Amino acid sequence: MSAAAATYPYPDAFGADAVPAPHPLLAPVTRLLGTWRGQGRGEYPTLAQDFAYAQEVSFSHDGRPFLHYEARAWIVDAEGNPVRPAARETGWWRLQADGRVEALISQPTGIVEIAAGRAAGDTIELTTGEVALTPTAKQVDATHRRYELTPDGILTFTHAMAAVDQPLQHHLSARLRRIS
Template identity: 70%
Template sequence: PLLTPVLGLLGTWRGTGRGEYPTLAEDFAYEQEVTFSHDGRPFLRYESRAWLVGPDGGPLRPSARESGWFRLQPDGRVEALITQPTGVAEIAAGHAADGTVDLATHEVALTPTAKQVDATRRRYTLTEPGTLTCAHDLAAVGVELRHHLSARLTRDGHQPVPTDG
């Protein structure tokens, strides 16, 4: 029952997005794949990978990669643990309701050589059947929390559509 607010996220999602940040020379385009799965317990397994793409839409190189867990709590509360191979581990807390998961930083841990990350905010929203939008705000390397990434993903047609039953 704790998974009810997030059942619509289950499956693999693919699509494209745009990114920007004041410390980057220019905006960029990317492709992203996000997978949410579970084993019957009140946890969602989260995995995301992205590739930078060129003006023609062709892949240039791998980009962000992360994995973790969303821990569902009563009343739609969510706790998330998200790690990245760049040495960043985020603990976030938020809420899931009406097809949206909204998470904000509780704590960030960094390896000794990781770039400074102070806070994030992530929103995963089911905007229409089979469509997931992802938005990621970031406070890092001396820049206050601001928009960083946004993507529009569609459900992989090879995945079964989850049901409430």
């Protein structure tokens, strides 16, 4: 195989300032394109204590009406230093002409969420329609995610969850700043 045949004709994904231009259906969410980092707090009734975490979220595209989504988190100590990896997930957001968003989000812990919601103004809300679990995954019944861009350029994130026999309730919140 020649070197030319081994290369791909297009980069995998593009951030906020790259070519090709985002697909017109991405218009409600183009301000999300790029990588965001920040810190947050988490809690849940089944956890021994609340926790602080750092988070990085990336949104990219390849010219089609999809966002590639990736999020990573680390438990941090009181000074904000990483203690250990926490959550990690990746997926796709599919944008529709009327502002609807369909999301597929997969986690290495054996959980796959199929969510739907809306992008309206600077807010995106996603609620699970289905959760698929591997045989050894912890029980998760529902989630609700909210992403909001504030006037001062902060991306706020909140996540509610119904899991392990608990009703839907607050689990995570973070404030993220664009780094690229």
